[in-house]
Amino acid sequence: MMYTFPAFSLFLLKYFLGVIKKNEKQYTKSEIMTKNTLFIIIILTTLFTTQAQEDSYLWLEDVDSEKSLAFVNKQNKITEDKLSSIPEYQGIYEKSLEIFNSTDGIVYPSTYGEFVYNFWKDENHVRGIWRRSPKSKYLEGNPTWETLFDLDEMSKTDGVKWVYNGSNGLYPDYNRFIIYLSKGGSDASIKREFDVKTKTFIDDGFYVPESKGGVSYVDKNTLIISSDFGENTLTTSGYPRQVKLWKRGTLLKDATLLYEGEVDDIGVSGYVLRDNEMEYKCVVRYVSRTDISYIILVENQQIKLDIPSDTYPENLINNQLILRLQSDWNVNNKIYKQGSLISLNFTELLKGKKQVQLIIQPDELSSIEGVSKTKNKLLVNLLHNVNSELFIYSYVNNKWIGKKVNAPDFGRISITDLSLSSDEYFFTYSNFLTPTTLYIANAKTNTISPFKSLTPYFDSDKYKVNQFMSTSKDGTQIPYFVVSSKDMKTDGSNPTLLYAYGGFEISQRPFYSATFGTSWLDNGGVFVLANIRGGGEFGPKWHQAGLKEKRQNVFDDFYSVAEDLITKKITSPKHLGIMGGSNGGLLVGVAFTQRPDLYNAVVCQAPLLDMQRYNKLLAGASWIDEYGNPDIPEEWAYIKKYSPYHNLKKNVAYPEVFFYTSTRDDRVHPAHARKMAAKMIDMGYPVYYYENIEGGHGGSSTNKQSAKANAMRFSYLLMKLK
Numbered sequence: 001m002m003y004t005f006p007a008f009s010l011f012l013l014k015y016f017l018g019v020i021k022k023n024e025k026q027y028t029k030s031e032i033m034t035k036n037t038l039f040i041i042i043i044l045t046t047l048f049t050t051q052a053q054e055d056s057y058l059w060l061e062d063v064d065s066e067k068s069l070a071f072v073n074k075q076n077k078i079t080e081d082k083l084s085s086i087p088e089y090q091g092i093y094e095k096s097l098e099i100f101n102s103t104d105g106i107v108y109p110s111t112y113g114e115f116v117y118n119f120w121k122d123e124n125h126v127r128g129i130w131r132r133s134p135k136s137k138y139l140e141g142n143p144t145w146e147t148l149f150d151l152d153e154m155s156k157t158d159g160v161k162w163v164y165n166g167s168n169g170l171y172p173d174y175n176r177f178i179i180y181l182s183k184g185g186s187d188a189s190i191k192r193e194f195d196v197k198t199k200t201f202i203d204d205g206f207y208v209p210e211s212k213g214g215v216s217y218v219d220k221n222t223l224i225i226s227s228d229f230g231e232n233t234l235t236t237s238g239y240p241r242q243v244k245l246w247k248r249g250t251l252l253k254d255a256t257l258l259y260e261g262e263v264d265d266i267g268v269s270g271y272v273l274r275d276n277e278m279e280y281k282c283v284v285r286y287v288s289r290t291d292i293s294y295i296i297l298v299e300n301q302q303i304k305l306d307i308p309s310d311t312y313p314e315n316l317i318n319n320q321l322i323l324r325l326q327s328d329w330n331v332n333n334k335i336y337k338q339g340s341l342i343s344l345n346f347t348e349l350l351k352g353k354k355q356v357q358l359i360i361q362p363d364e365l366s367s368i369e370g371v372s373k374t375k376n377k378l379l380v381n382l383l384h385n386v387n388s389e390l391f392i393y394s395y396v397n398n399k400w401i402g403k404k405v406n407a408p409d410f411g412r413i414s415i416t417d418l419s420l421s422s423d424e425y426f427f428t429y430s431n432f433l434t435p436t437t438l439y440i441a442n443a444k445t446n447t448i449s450p451f452k453s454l455t456p457y458f459d460s461d462k463y464k465v466n467q468f469m470s471t472s473k474d475g476t477q478i479p480y481f482v483v484s485s486k487d488m489k490t491d492g493s494n495p496t497l498l499y500a501y502g503g504f505e506i507s508q509r510p511f512y513s514a515t516f517g518t519s520w521l522d523n524g525g526v527f528v529l530a531n532i533r534g535g536g537e538f539g540p541k542w543h544q545a546g547l548k549e550k551r552q553n554v555f556d557d558f559y560s561v562a563e564d565l566i567t568k569k570i571t572s573p574k575h576l577g578i579m580g581g582s583n584g585g586l587l588v589g590v591a592f593t594q595r596p597d598l599y600n601a602v603v604c605q606a607p608l609l610d611m612q613r614y615n616k617l618l619a620g621a622s623w624i625d626e627y628g629n630p631d632i633p634e635e636w637a638y639i640k641k642y643s644p645y646h647n648l649k650k651n652v653a654y655p656e657v658f659f660y661t662s663t664r665d666d667r668v669h670p671a672h673a674r675k676m677a678a679k680m681i682d683m684g685y686p687v688y689y690y691e692n693i694e695g696g697h698g699g700s701s702t703n704k705q706s707a708k709a710n711a712m713r714f715s716y717l718l719m720k721l722k
Contacts, residue, residue: 100706
């Protein structure tokens with residue numbers, strides 16, 4: 001009789017339990033003790049051996065170990081050598097770099113006071129410069145840029161590959177900023193105080209060591225801050241669980257504790273909520289993504305807002321707190337529907353009273369995509385059948401009155417900049433074939449004017465866009481867009497790229513991408529964007545239909561689109577590829593393990609793949625509301641059915657997958673991609689694997705890195721699908 005080691009342990013266990021009897025002899029006390037000791041040893045041996053057998057790639061979770069990086073460097077070289085030899089590679093790389101480095105691109109504004117600020121990268125500023133121009137000059141179309149700091153020079157001086165992660169200014173004069181800088185693009189960053197008048201970092205100014213978290217000015221000499229304050233100050237998700245008030249001239253460790261969450265929370269944050277002259281210090285405690293507390297600090301008193309725990313406060317304007325409801329809410333015997341946008345009188349809410357006004361209740365085909373405010377007006381970005389519409393709302397005589405902005409239809413609208421001191425704002429419009437245009441607008445007069453458009457790098461007149469519906473397994477209709485040449489033949493031979501995300505209530509909207517156009521469309525490709533469940537295209541219900549035990553709906557939606565493309569003979573499995581990143585990386589990882597028959601190429605970027613350990617890696621614990629908790633047997637029962645890492649099988653005709661991740665990704669651990677690739681390689685499957693040594697969750701830190709990633713992705717797709 002032959003046994004594997006765990007099976008042999010089980011055999012011995014049964015033997016000592018008396019299930020298998022060699023004879024009927026009576027045991028002495030000493031023999032019984034020996035028998036019990038062996039019994040315990042066998043149990044432990046079985047458990048540990050089984051665990052080791054289940055995951056023999058744990059060593060790849062050690063991000064910077066010599067052994068892990070040796071694996072990475074080996075696979076990087078193999079993949080780069082293969083993909084860079086594809087005929088289209090060099091042309092795609094050069095064209096992508098030209099686009100990324102173009103000095104004719106849109107200079108997006110960030111308005112603070114009388115200046116427009118901008119972070120800019122090109123071939124001469126690889127890591128970028130932070131600069132500003134008087135707003136008046138910018139609006140004239142003739143900005144006079146003043147460089148404030150140069151990250152290339154800083155990186156060279158400091159010996160660190162700095163990446164700009166944003167800034168936070170001192171209201172209302174904005175003569176000082178807290179600058180966020182990360183090493184290699186990670187989410188964790190240091191925060192340094194910067195004086196824009198002297199164009200220097202302040203030597204004795206506020207400085208926060210590398211950590212996740214954030215800071216906001218309360219006044220010139222005070223910050224409200226969440227950070228890693230030392231031992232036991234982070235949650236299991238790696239985010240701060242303390243908010244403090246930090247006075248200039250004192251040590252960070254001596255900052256005054258304002259609020260402390262629990263270690264199993266996602267995290268806490270603090271900021272200043274402003275409504276014209278009124279200011280409120282606010283703490284947000286994220287117990288989970290559906291259990292959120294908003295605490296207002298008033299005269300040393302903590303007032304927890306009596307609003308639904310799954311509700312997202314959007315803004316405070318004219319003493320009206322704006323809420324977007326994730327579920328029905330019964331207030332004063334009136335039900336406000338899930339997905340609605342409402343407001344409450346804020347000062348009355350602080351007293352425990354609810355005075356509610358309905359702003360808008362989207363219909364079945366609509367959802368609230370975003371809410372912004374100018375000095376006096378509320379801007380609401382509404383999605384209707386996955387196309388944007390922009391509205392301006394005014395609060396007059398205790399009522400909200402809305403007017404539609406006369407922006408272009410059938411595309412994507414995004415608010416890009418606004419100011420708390422005026423009703424001017426900027427937004428962009430684009431669709432798959434229309435280059436992004438920046439508009440300057442005024443919410444008070446409801447006027448708009450085109451300000452700057454992207455250079456059209458490909459001839460959009462050759463292409464067309466269609467929106468179709470597929471039918472998912474449970475009968476749900478799933479919309480998707482197809483971008484193709486006008487003379488596309490429906491003979492199943494078109495190289496087609498299907499992209500989707502399907503999670504965290506994030507909507508996938510039409511977008512213009514010069515690099516997709518030149519790299520894919522101009523090389524004969526068809527592009528498909530699927531609006532599967534898990535996203536926010538049709539409100540909270542669309543998202544909630546893909547949560548936890550309902551996750552298979554997301555994957556079934558994706559398959560229905562793929563099958564519909566094949567049925568329509570737009571493509572065929574031989575010519576169909578899929579792409580997704582982060583949660584979308586999980587999506588395509590599940591897709592090729594559950595339905596390998598549908599695809600011939602898979603681009604799996606910054607993915608989650610080991611769903612048994614995802615909650616133990618970096619920020620993974622913060623996503624339990626989305627996927628479920630694998631440590632709970634009942635929840636692991638449905639997670640394990642789709643976890644890509646655990647559903648790999650031998651002798652299956654999987655497509656040759658291209659995994660792409662970053663060593664410096666401190667959100668989704670690179671071990672997901674590493675372990676999956678290593679396991680597939682050891683099972684005899686050919687894969688492509690590339691791990692950028694920097695870049696963070698976005699994958700790239702410089703334009704050259706972005707161009708290289710683009711060239712590898714599309715060269716791989718063209719090689720597999722043409």
